[in-house]
Amino acid sequence: MVLPFKRIFISGGAGVIGQEMVRRLAGLPADIQVLVGDIKPRPADFPARFQYRQGDLNFLTEQEIGTFGPDLFIHLAATFERSTETYGFWEENFQHNVRLSHHLMTVQKDLPSLRRVVFASSYLIYDPALYNFAEVPAQPARCAKTTPSCPAT
Structure with a gap:
């Protein structure tokens, strides 16, 4: 596989x-460097040549990410509850979704190396009728770019 990127930063890489x-x-070829960040410990099967930063990425500094100098950022870090939210969930959700996404974009926004950001979201932004049901439907529901979103409020 040939990629136009040489330095890839992945948040939420242990999920x-x-x-x-x-x-x-x-x-990928050995000349492509990967930095994986996650609050969870490094999985045992991760390639030794990949750098790993364990800890809350809300505390990642501009200097730390600037030293790595990613040209591609793949943002996968998030926390979620499946279909029932508890009161305790909202603080965790804010800390590890809203605040974290804002922080990671802020510390990288001025990096001269950064060329692309890939942000993965969740099926939970769609109408719960698409994924929350008493019995498994006969046919799966498909989500497309045109599927209206209905984020929890």
Whole structure:
């Protein structure tokens, strides 16, 4: 695989989607550098050549990310509850979704190296009728660019 990027930063790399992303990037040529950040410990199967930053990325500094100098940022870090939100969820949601996304964009906005940002969202922004039901439907629901969003308020 040939990529136009040489330095990739992945937030949330130890999550379900992040681990799959890292596995796919493991086959890239050795000249492509990857920095993975997550609050969770480094998974044992991550390539040794990939850098790993464990900790709350709300505390990632401009200097720290500037030293790495990513040209691609893949933002996967998030916290969520499936379909029932508890009161305690809202503070965690704000800290690890809203505040974190804002912080990571802020510390990277002036990086001369950064050429592309990929932001992955969740099915939870859509109408709950698409994913919350008493019985599994016979046919799956499809979401497309034209599917209206209905974020929780």
